[in-house]
Amino acid sequence: MASPSVLFPPSTARPPEDQAAEPPYFGDLNLDQVVAALLAGRKPYRLQPFFYTPLHEAAAVRYRQAVARDLENDTLREQIHTFTTQMRQVNRYLRMLADLDYHYHIAGWFLEAVLRYIEAVRALAEALAAADLHAEALLALRTYLADYVRSQAFLALSEEAQAVRAELAAIRYCIHIMGDTVRVRRCQDEPDHAAEVERTFAKFRRGAVKDYRTPVYVRSGMNHVEAQILDCVVKLYPEPFAHLDAFRERHPEFLDPVVAAFDREVQFYLAYLEFIAPLREAGLPFCYPQIIADKAIMARETFDLALAHKLVAADRPVVTNDFALQGNERIFVVTGPNQGGKTTFARTVGQLHYLAALGLPVPGREAHLLLPDRIFTHFERVEEVANLRGKLEDELLRLRETFEQATPQSLVILNEVFASTTFQDALFLGRQVMEKLLALDAVGVFVTFLAELAALGPQVVSMVSTVKPENPAERTYKIVRRRADGLAYALALAEKHRLTHDQLLARVRP
């Protein structure tokens, strides 16, 4: 039976993981920041190949969208998160065994790994059984796990492990330390000394004070003194330890390969959903894009994911934007005041298409996107001193390369490519590039200071960054199709500070 995967449909071949590398446009689109955040804390899962490999078939995208949609259920996602946390412990315990020296120390950690594994698998099987699932991938996994937890092998493993652990946990012993001499014996209900001290001084207790307890680390080592004490405990209570030895002999291997694969692959979704959760909490919408075959892309209330991540962390507002191409419209030409969100807009369009091709939900209330065969970006770069060819020449060479490789199915994003040349040159070159883009019939975004480029034909959609009409010093970060005009100064300033009579009246709390 084929192992069910949550990333790739059973009908398609898995792309080889060792060839996946960071796409060249990651830096321009700030996707490197997003993916770095997604990978943070998940290193052992080796998720890079999954995030570096966009899909090219709508069916494969929908396969993942279905999984992600099912995982949107907070309860289920929380349960799966618990599962993966427990699996991480299982693996850590198992890796640790090789480094340990004392027999019953090793046996104890082995038992702990088994217990955690049983708990993890059983909870996952129950969670999937109870969940309202629609994704093909998760339905297949549910069936697999239901069979597994009912299997004779799994049931025996579970019962024996729990019985042994209960016996060991019931043991209580007392240690008397006098100088360098240690005696171990059974306890006789001696009172807790710290509790008595606390009772005496309780009357002075006020609020929180420093915690003077020295942190006790969960250590993977046992020194010879602890081992001698444990030997004494074994002598005082021999039976539970004999049962532990027998258990370990009966169950040398216990991990299931399908369980292990799910543990890794589901991280792809968890990482992303975890990443966007604070953004959603801040009121930002995400949606599952519809993959379209034509070029009428659109998005409502969309935003730059990398920027939003930073802004939300700093508790600052995020401005959303809309865009749409209709009929034979192909290119957004973005002009307007600087620092007004033009570059952010260009990045947003690129990010949306990439994230959609990963099969993930994208920023926005609604989105129709295409699956580009390639994404090309040209962002103005800090000049490299070692580069002997002029900057302009370099830009043109890179552009030529792009136009050689791009197809009508590509996405091309140009950001202030000719900003460092003369106005005449820039206008001429800009026109040429626009002509080529239009001829190519690919979807593109062109951020430029050349307003003339916005009027080059019906395929061109002019977008403008805007300022607050009442306060020209302030940006709105809204990118729209037209400009607005100003207002009278003093009252407009009062209005900006929400201090007109009616505004202020509404602000003072009763």
Place this chain on the structure above:
Amino acid sequence: MNVFLLYPDRDAEIDAPLPWQAEALEQDLGLPQVYEAMARGDKFLHGVARQVLLHSLEDVGLIRYRQAVLQDCLAHPDVVREIYHIPIEAQEKKREQWLGIFSRSPQGILSSAVDLLAMFVGLLRRLKAIADAQQGAFASEGFRRFFAMLQAELDEAYFEEVETHLRTLKFRQGVLLSAELGPGNEGSHYTLRKPRRTPRPILKQIFDRTPSCGFTIPPRDTYGSKALGDIKDRGLNEVANAVAQAADHIDGFLKLLQAELAFYVGSLNLAERIAELGMPWAFPTPTPANTRRFTASGLYDLGLALAKGAGVVGNDVQADGKDLVVITGANQGGKTTFLRSVGLAQLMMQAGMFVPARALEANLARGVFTHFKREEDAAMESGKFDEELGRMDAIADHLRAHSLVLFNESFAATNEREGSEIARQIVDALLESRVKVFFVTHFYAFAHSYAARQAADALFLRAERLPDGRRTFKIKPGEPLPTSFGVDLYRQIFAD
């Protein structure tokens, strides 16, 4: 055990963040002079004075509670300063005898905490003795409760119980720990156990009847000794924490005592300084925030008096029932000084202090806010009006009904027509929201618009100018006059 000298039912929060408008209040009302007179160079007194003055009370009962405690202090300054010295002595002893919990191992923490506790217990005995001696002499609810609590909580039996603990925690009979097997069969839940009391040597009693197993660490095995020490540390972790926290709690109690008394000691200092200046002070009569009272006689700017080191002019005001007080008149005529005296008296009253006046009755404010013209902003002319509005915007975020806002030449960074219009919209909205407003302005159009309405809830005051042009720095009732007095000032300065 609670101090409760600032509040009848809770501790003072001495490290609480200062209220949002603290910086503006200090700058505009001359608070730093008051802090300094209360502190007499003592940083701690300074800090407490600042906290208490800026955290206004909004309850008449709380203010009366503090007024009564302060009256006790004014009647027994020596006893109060003696009590105040006890926590100071605790801090001094800690420093001089190197007492304190610097260790990071439970065994080290435990032994230093036991020493520290022993020192505190000595001081608590002294505090208790003062309570025994003075209990009848103090009249305020705050002090009577405080003394009664010390007598009830710190009796002789309690001191003996504490000293027994301090003795047993030296472990002359060894350490007895209980433990369980945690994950990996590692020892866990190490817990110090109190051995059962017995006349016979403890070791014998423990190990005689029960099967046991043991070993001794060889003398050269330093690693083994250390490992054993670690186990002991884990077992002593909780008890070390309990003792160290007990020491911290007593330390905290003494510090709180110091902090709460610091306000009253600072007030004693201030009363003495005011007496030196030959100026009056009085306990004010607060009325609830939803009333409108402001009747003062001899109200003066304490900050100015302290800064000059001399007496200053006081004013009589009758503004009962008024929501809006508009102050106009001669430049350099005492308008700002008057506005400061209003704000400072309001803050001192709401801290539970006496006020710089012969008498004052005023309603409480739910927050005092100042919006003063800022001279230093003149450099960036274009953004100045924006900046003024920005500050008002921020104040608006914190306003509630029955707040008090003191405006001083506000919204004047633009032409009079625009400034008057903005000021009028703002003041109208505030009055409709039941915010109380004092407004010093030279905008005739603005001031006159209120006078023209003949509203019963508005009072107009004017800086007095004598017929010969001299100023008395007195503020008297009077409607705005259409001219300002800058020309006078010019003549005076350029007289020759």
